[in-house]
Amino acid sequence: MTHLPQTVQSWGKPGFEQAFKREIEALDAAELPLQQGLARSSHVADQPFHAMLIDAREAPGVLCIKAGIFYGGTIAGCSCADDPTPIDVQTEYCVLQLDIDRTSGEARVALLDD
Template identity: 25%
Template sequence: MILDDLPLAVCCHHSGDIDKDSIEIAILSSAESENIIQLKTGVFFREVLAGCACSDDPSQAISYENGYCELHIKFDKDADKLEIVSQ
C-alpha cells in the first residue's frame, strides 16, 4: 500500500501535501468476525506548508503543521477486499 491509497488529504487543512516520512499509525480498536476484520486507526502526520522565500533561501520557505486523521479499515476475507474510509 502506498500513501496515495490512504484518504489522508481530506484531513488536511491547507495544502494537502503530506510529509511521507512523518506518518505514524496507532490502532485505536479492532474487531474480527469469521469473515471481516475491522480496525479503527489514528494517523499522525505533518502537512507541508509552502510559503514565501522572502529571504531568497528556499529552504526557509517550507514549514509544517501537525495533522491527525482517523481511518476505519475493513477487510473482507471472503471477497479479499480492503476498504479504507476517513472519519
C-alpha cells in the same frame, strides 16, 4: 485497492497490533485518504506516517479496524525564488476505518470525522 494480508493472518494471535502497524505503515501514503484529512496544512508531506490501533473487531467476513494516523503536512507557498514562506512540516492526525476482507485481504479505507 489496498491489501493487508498479514493483518488478516495475524488476527487473534499475539502480535496482531504490531503486524497491523507494520503493514499499514509500509503502504504508500497515496493509498490512504490522508490529503482529505488535513486540518492545519494543504499538502501531505513526503515523510513516513505512523499508525495507532484504536479498535479492532470481527464482523461477518471482515475485520473492522479503527486507526489513528499521525503524519506531516506542509503549507504550500508560491514556489517563487523570493518566496519568504518557509517549508515547515505540521503534525496532522486523522482517524481511518479499515474494513478488511478476511479471504482476500482487500481493505476498504474511509476517513472518519473523529
